[in-house]
Amino acid sequence: MEGEAGACSTAATASCPLKNQDNTFSSSLSLEQIRKRQNQFSMERDWEQYHTPRNLLLALVGEVGELSEIFQWKGEVDVGLPGWSDKDRAHVGEELSDVLIYLIELAEKCHIDLPSAVLRKFELNCKKYPPEKVYGSSKKYTDYISDDN
Amino acid sequence: MEGEAGACSTAATASCPLKNQDNTFSSSLSLEQIRKRQNQFSMERDWEQYHTPRNLLLALVGEVGELSEIFQWKGEVDVGLPGWSDKDRAHVGEELSDVLIYLIELAEKCHIDLPSAVLRKFELNCKKYPPEKVYGSSKKYTDYISDDN
Amino acid sequence: MEGEAGACSTAATASCPLKNQDNTFSSSLSLEQIRKRQNQFSMERDWEQYHTPRNLLLALVGEVGELSEIFQWKGEVDVGLPGWSDKDRAHVGEELSDVLIYLIELAEKCHIDLPSAVLRKFELNCKKYPPEKVYGSSKKYTDYISDDN
Amino acid sequence: MEGEAGACSTAATASCPLKNQDNTFSSSLSLEQIRKRQNQFSMERDWEQYHTPRNLLLALVGEVGELSEIFQWKGEVDVGLPGWSDKDRAHVGEELSDVLIYLIELAEKCHIDLPSAVLRKFELNCKKYPPEKVYGSSKKYTDYISDDN
Numbered sequence: 001m002e003g004e005a006g007a008c009s010t011a012a013t014a015s016c017p018l019k020n021q022d023n024t025f026s027s028s029l030s031l032e033q034i035r036k037r038q039n040q041f042s043m044e045r046d047w048e049q050y051h052t053p054r055n056l057l058l059a060l061v062g063e064v065g066e067l068s069e070i071f072q073w074k075g076e077v078d079v080g081l082p083g084w085s086d087k088d089r090a091h092v093g094e095e096l097s098d099v100l101i102y103l104i105e106l107a108e109k110c111h112i113d114l115p116s117a118v119l120r121k122f123e124l125n126c127k128k129y130p131p132e133k134v135y136g137s138s139k140k141y142t143d144y145i146s147d148d149n
Numbered sequence: 150m151e152g153e154a155g156a157c158s159t160a161a162t163a164s165c166p167l168k169n170q171d172n173t174f175s176s177s178l179s180l181e182q183i184r185k186r187q188n189q190f191s192m193e194r195d196w197e198q199y200h201t202p203r204n205l206l207l208a209l210v211g212e213v214g215e216l217s218e219i220f221q222w223k224g225e226v227d228v229g230l231p232g233w234s235d236k237d238r239a240h241v242g243e244e245l246s247d248v249l250i251y252l253i254e255l256a257e258k259c260h261i262d263l264p265s266a267v268l269r270k271f272e273l274n275c276k277k278y279p280p281e282k283v284y285g286s287s288k289k290y291t292d293y294i295s296d297d298n
Numbered sequence: 299m300e301g302e303a304g305a306c307s308t309a310a311t312a313s314c315p316l317k318n319q320d321n322t323f324s325s326s327l328s329l330e331q332i333r334k335r336q337n338q339f340s341m342e343r344d345w346e347q348y349h350t351p352r353n354l355l356l357a358l359v360g361e362v363g364e365l366s367e368i369f370q371w372k373g374e375v376d377v378g379l380p381g382w383s384d385k386d387r388a389h390v391g392e393e394l395s396d397v398l399i400y401l402i403e404l405a406e407k408c409h410i411d412l413p414s415a416v417l418r419k420f421e422l423n424c425k426k427y428p429p430e431k432v433y434g435s436s437k438k439y440t441d442y443i444s445d446d447n
Numbered sequence: 448m449e450g451e452a453g454a455c456s457t458a459a460t461a462s463c464p465l466k467n468q469d470n471t472f473s474s475s476l477s478l479e480q481i482r483k484r485q486n487q488f489s490m491e492r493d494w495e496q497y498h499t500p501r502n503l504l505l506a507l508v509g510e511v512g513e514l515s516e517i518f519q520w521k522g523e524v525d526v527g528l529p530g531w532s533d534k535d536r537a538h539v540g541e542e543l544s545d546v547l548i549y550l551i552e553l554a555e556k557c558h559i560d561l562p563s564a565v566l567r568k569f570e571l572n573c574k575k576y577p578p579e580k581v582y583g584s585s586k587k588y589t590d591y592i593s594d595d596n
Contacts, residue, residue, distance in 0.1 A: 023188075023257055025181040029264035032174040037271055039172075045278060046285030050371050053226045054501060057217065058370035061508050064213050065363010068206065072356035073348050076523035077202045080260045089259075093266030096256050100267060103252070107245050108172055110238075111229045115178035117242030118249060122186055129194060136195030199520050203352060207519035210359050214512010221505035222497050225374035321486075321555055323479040327562035330472040335569055337470075343576060344583030351524045355515065362511050366504065375500045378558045387557075391564030394554050398565060401550070405543050406470055408536075409527045413476035415540030416547060420484055427492060434493035 031114050035104050042105070056106040063102060067095035180263050184253050191254070205255040212251060216244035329412050333402050340403070351407050358400040365393035478561050482551050489552070500556050507549040514542035 042048050070091055071077060081089055107114040191197050219240055220226060230238055256263040340346050368389055369375060379387055405412040489495050517538055518524060528536055554561040 023260070025184055025264050026262050027264040028179045028181055029267065030177045030179045032177060034267060035174055041271065041274065044280045045283050052228060052373065053230065054220055055371055055373065057220055058366045061213060061217065062363045062367035062370055064210060065360045065366065068210065068356045068363065069360035071203055071206055072360055073353055075350065075353065079201060079258050081202065092259055093261045094270055096252060096261060096263060097267045097270035099252055101270070103245060103248055109228045110241055112242045112245060113175050114245060115174050115176040118178065118183060118246045121243055121246035122190065125190065131193045134194050201522065204520055204522065207515045211512045211516035211519055214509045214515065217505045217512065218509035221509055222502055224499065224502065323482055323562050324560050325562040326477045326479055327565065328475045328477045330475055332565060333472055339569065339572065342578045343581050350526060351528065352518055355518055359511060359515065362508060366508065369501055369504055377499060377556050379500065390557055391559045392568055394550060394559060394561060395565045395568035397550055399568070401543060401546055407526050408539055410540045410543060411473050412543060413472050413474040416476065416481060416544045419541055419544035419548070420488065423488065429491045432492050
């Protein structure tokens with residue numbers, strides 16, 4: 001039901017580490033539920049007028065910068081952010097969310113159907129990187145990826 | 150059902166403009182379905198070993214750069230990308246997807262429950278930007294946003 | 299003489315608009331003078347230990363994000379930032395400087411001779427974009443540039 | 448003399464590692480020489496018309512993305528890029544140069560006197576981070592830096 005009860009409903013939520021042993025996310029929140037909620041949020045404030053594609057793109061770049069600042073002096077960081085404070089961990093969740101929200105709104109304002117685009121990209125990636133050709137090799141991996149640039 | 154049939158299933162999809170008049174996305178694809186599919190994709194190629202938080206963060210920055218390159222010489226761009234070629238439009242869908250896929254995998258590798266983090270961020274934003282205080286004013290809007298930096 | 303008197307000398311300076319009609323910069327400050335001054339600044343604080351290539355790269359991304367945030371809600375902006383406040387203009391100068399300082403230190407820490415690399419890049423660009431082939435055409439321009447991606 | 452002989456002079460240059468034991472850059476190339484050379488380069492191609500502040504900013508973001516892609520799958524990288532191929536090392540020099548060239552042209556197009564802005568920023572940083580308060584402590588360092596965000 002998340003995202004259905006208006007932009008400012010207060011479901012009990014927290015930016016917590018993944019609890020499930022298989023690292024699955026805890027809910028089925030969809031791209032469309034996030035899009036709808038951000039759209040409501042912007043319209044309730046009459047902010048749609050500022051949400052042009054390049055404005056949103058630069059806002060996205062700004063949030064990616066804030067995310068990078070959390071990691072900038074850490075040296076290499078292991079999976080799961082071992083030893084990080086709850087404050088830093090919550091901060092990561094907030095900046096990841098800001099990037100995601102602007103990304104989804106940018107797709108909407110570009111009139112791109114993001115769910116279709118993502119599924120199509122998975123298909124393209126599957127054809128581009130056949131497992132038998134790229135399996136486990138860092139060098140091959142890097143070469144393949146570099147073809148992508 | 151998207152995302153449930155393995156990383157390389159071939160549902161009929163396309164990176165097409167939004168058709169619905171209300172600009173809703175065409176499916177209920179969830180963050181968890183994308184996370185699961187990318188996780189399968191990486192494991193089928195033994196690429197998990199390379200997907201540390203800072204590696205994924207730099208990969209995300211790289212994709213944001215590719216997205217920016219599509220917009221860099223366009224001057225101001227209106228909502229809906231009027232006059233853009235199908236090729237450019239599809240390219241935007243691909244780069245938005247790359248950013249989204251890395252963002253979701255970065256959340257997983259940071260052990261951040263992204264759906265919970267997003268819902269919490271909406272609540273924080275609602276408290277931070279009360280409509281009656283920020284309604285429609287670019288100046289107020291910018292001031293409020295600038296407090297966020 | 300800038301940059302020669304130690305990291306914390308106090309030459310009379312200001313982040314002011316270009317005064318010269320031909321938009322030339324007001325001094326001959328060199329990449330090496332900036333490199334030396336930042337190197338002194340870091341060593342005086344024993345911060346060299348944190349200035350590894352990927353730490354500096356993420357710090358650079360963070361500063362590019364702060365620069366983008368100044369422009370994010372502005373819509374299209376004309377050359378010279380007409381109508382911008384002195385505060386915003388000074389802020390742009392500060393963020394441009396932060397990006398430049400980290401960029402130069404990143405080059406140093408990668409053991410890249412940035413002056414040589416820049417001159418070489420100009421030569422490569424001259425060969426890649428012959429004036430007679432790309433002169434003034436936005437389409438050709440974009441096509442040529444897109445080959446660069 | 449670099450940068451004085453027109454945008455397409457061919458001084459003998461190479462993107463080589465720093466040779467000097469003290470890691471100084473090999474020439475006194477100035478911000479103004481780079482600005483002048485890029486200005487000539489753009490005018491010879493009638494490209495000035497496309498070089499608005501936000502176009503250049505997005506081009507800068509694109510180049511930062513290309514720089515990040517070189518580092519994205521490397522894990523932690525030591526000072527000097529030990530073990531990197533000459534090709535990767537040259538690639539880093541090219542992308543650092545692209546970022547620098549767009550950064551300098553962005554300053555020009557914003558009518559910001561970049562040399563003055565950099566010297567002023569050094570003075571601000573010296574006041575903000577007094578050595579006796581921040582010397583050598585990662586925690587203090589991070590706290591101080593975080594105040595900067």
